[in-house]
Amino acid sequence: MKIAAINSERVGRVVDGRYTLMEWLGGSADSGVFLTEFKWGHPQKAAIKLIAVDDAEAAGRLGGWEQAMKLPHLQLARLHSMGLCEIDGGTYAYLVTEYASERLAEILPMRALTADETREMLVPVLDALRFLHGKGYVHSAVKPSNILVIDDQVKLSAENIVAAGSRARGDAALSVYDRPEIATRPLTPAADLWSLGVTLVETLTQQLPVWERTANQEPVVAAELPAPFAEIVRECLRLDPARRCTAEEVQALLEGRLVERPEPMKPTPPAEKPEERKRPAGFPVWALVVGLVVVLVIVVAFLVTRSHGAQTVPDGNQGQPAANEAARPIADTRKADVPAAAAVHVEGAGGRATNGGVVQRVMPDVLPRATASIRGSVPVSLRVEVDADGNVANATFVSAGPSKYFARVTMEAARNWKFAPARSGGQAVPSVWQLRFVFKQSGTDVSVTEETH
Numbered sequence: 001m002k003i004a005a006i007n008s009e010r011v012g013r014v015v016d017g018r019y020t021l022m023e024w025l026g027g028s029a030d031s032g033v034f035l036t037e038f039k040w041g042h043p044q045k046a047a048i049k050l051i052a053v054d055d056a057e058a059a060g061r062l063g064g065w066e067q068a069m070k071l072p073h074l075q076l077a078r079l080h081s082m083g084l085c086e087i088d089g090g091t092y093a094y095l096v097t098e099y100a101s102e103r104l105a106e107i108l109p110m111r112a113l114t115a116d117e118t119r120e121m122l123v124p125v126l127d128a129l130r131f132l133h134g135k136g137y138v139h140s141a142v143k144p145s146n147i148l149v150i151d152d153q154v155k156l157s158a159e160n161i162v163a164a165g166s167r168a169r170g171d172a173a174l175s176v177y178d179r180p181e182i183a184t185r186p187l188t189p190a191a192d193l194w195s196l197g198v199t200l201v202e203t204l205t206q207q208l209p210v211w212e213r214t215a216n217q218e219p220v221v222a223a224e225l226p227a228p229f230a231e232i233v234r235e236c237l238r239l240d241p242a243r244r245c246t247a248e249e250v251q252a253l254l255e256g257r258l259v260e261r262p263e264p265m266k267p268t269p270p271a272e273k274p275e276e277r278k279r280p281a282g283f284p285v286w287a288l289v290v291g292l293v294v295v296l297v298i299v300v301a302f303l304v305t306r307s308h309g310a311q312t313v314p315d316g317n318q319g320q321p322a323a324n325e326a327a328r329p330i331a332d333t334r335k336a337d338v339p340a341a342a343a344v345h346v347e348g349a350g351g352r353a354t355n356g357g358v359v360q361r362v363m364p365d366v367l368p369r370a371t372a373s374i375r376g377s378v379p380v381s382l383r384v385e386v387d388a389d390g391n392v393a394n395a396t397f398v399s400a401g402p403s404k405y406f407a408r409v410t411m412e413a414a415r416n417w418k419f420a421p422a423r424s425g426g427q428a429v430p431s432v433w434q435l436r437f438v439f440k441q442s443g444t445d446v447s448v449t450e451e452t453h
Contacts, residue, residue, distance in 0.1 A: 007032060015094055016085045019048050038080050038096055045099040046080060049159065050092045058084055061093045068161040071135060075128035076158045077148055095159055100148035104203065108144055112206045115226045121147065121203070122254060124154040125196070129247040133189040138164050140187055142195035143177045144202060164188055176208050176219070180239050190241035193250070197236025200229055209237065228253050235259075258373045258405055355450050356431045359390060360418035363444055364409040364437065371441055378403055378439040380410040388428040390419040398434065410437050422450070 008024035011034070015021065023035035031051040038046035053061055062082055069079045080096040104121070107113070113121065125147060132139055139146075141160035148155050165186045174182065177198050179191040201209050201221055209219035219237050224230070232253050235245035249259045381398035395414050400407040414435055421428035432451040437444060 010087070013087065015048060015050070015087075016083050019046075019094070019096060021048070035099065036096065040080070047097050047099050049095045049097070050085075050087075051094075053084075053091055053093045055091070058091065058093055064162060065095055065159065067137075067163070068158045071132065071137065071158070071161065073128055073131050074153075075124040075131070075155050076161075077150060077155045079158055097157070097159065098148075098150050098155075100150050100155075102149040103145055104147040104199075105144035108202060108206055113203050115204070115229065118200065118203050118229065119254065121154050122200070122250075125156055126247050126251050126254070128156045129189070129192055129196070130251070132161060133164075133192070133247055136164050137161050138166070138187045138189055139192050139195075140166075140168075141177075142192050143199055147199070162187060174213070176211050179241065180213065181241055185241070188241060189246065190244045193236045193244045193247065194241075196250070197233045200233050200236070201225070204229060228256065256369075258370050258403065356386065356390070356422035356433075357420040358417065358448055359420050360416075361446070361448075362413045362416040363446070364406070364413040364439075366406070366409055366439065366444070370405060371439070374439055374441050376440075378406050379436065380407055380439070381434065381436045382410065382414050384414055384417065384433045384435060386419045386421065386431045386433060388421050388430055390421045390428075392417055392419075393430070406437075406439055 007027060011021050011024055013021045015036075019036040019038075021034040021036060025033040025035055025047065027033055031049060033047055033049045036046050036048040037043045051061065062084070065079060065082045069082075072078070077100070078098045080098075082093070082095045085092050085094055125142070129139060129142070139156060139160060140162050142156070146157040146160070148157060165188075167186050168178075168182050177195045179194040182191075198209055198219075201207065201219075204225055205221075209221050211217075211219035216239070218239055221233060221237075225233060232245070232250050235249070235253070238244045245253070245259065252259050378401050379399065380401040383396050383398050384392050385394040387393045392415050395411060397407065397411070417435075419431065419433070422431040423429065434449045434451065436447045436449075438446070
């Protein structure tokens, strides 16, 4: 029998000889919620939920609630008691919980929450999710109807908590709150983050994201969301669960702390088979060694000759740094203006081309809290095109690195670098440079290399 047959007209009935159905609070086709009283020291309001079950479902339903009851937390609604009962010939599992004076789902039809209200709501929800995920559980039903106000505190309902690795019920109707991978993968904490992203959109806009489950595209959020919720929602609503942020990372974004997420690992190419590495038959080892030595000598001779040509300057300029000095790593942390003498570039004998140099280096302006968040190092590489006047005409990323923040401040700094132009045939010419920044907690290193003409 469905609960629709025992809705408000059943007020006054007693469940399991202990709980009087005092007021009808709402329900669905196979479940319903009533106001009741729970005697714990003194009588207090409670909610009792009735769910129609058959014999096969009953044990699983009660077993899940028993597990949830062993996970007490200030931001999880308390579960008081549970059991089975019969009403008019139908079997029902019942669960008695703390009474919620309000649910987020009751507020949103009237108005959206402000950014401050959303933040106030999100903090305890994240606290509960971090607790559950740390214990190996998943809430599995993060949505406005399960975000409660109990004694002026925001709490998550606890009736849907399941162990991570569980499978979704096959007969459950799907909604946008349900993760994309529901049919192919078991429950993981990433499922809660997807649901949280959808909930945040609805909380701030009164609208659900536009999403087609079969389209293999991430949801479209129509309204512009305030910071930091726009980034939080974007990181929650990734189709790939491995790319979604964690509850800890959402907390960091909410507090304005930077989140460094590793890039997905690239597959390692298969190792060569032994037979692919064999030398040609009859090829002597000594010939291979001699050949390598000859090649090495030629390369060294070429580099030495080139170095001497780049550093040759006329009399009166012997004290100037060599043009390729810019290729050495520097450890400036802000802005360094190179003396004018270092910007002088002269042509070698015969008017041959000479390299350019760095006149002004501008280091990225990194917030202290950003530096403190670094674990290991954050590399960012750029390619800058310099015009004949020594100004940066264009800059593009060779590798933006794992952090959008560090990529942004690096690009802003690189656009303000100044160069002494390269020269060819007595004329200043455009040049191209590679800048590689490495951010660490101890400081920022940068190496500068001019591309060959």
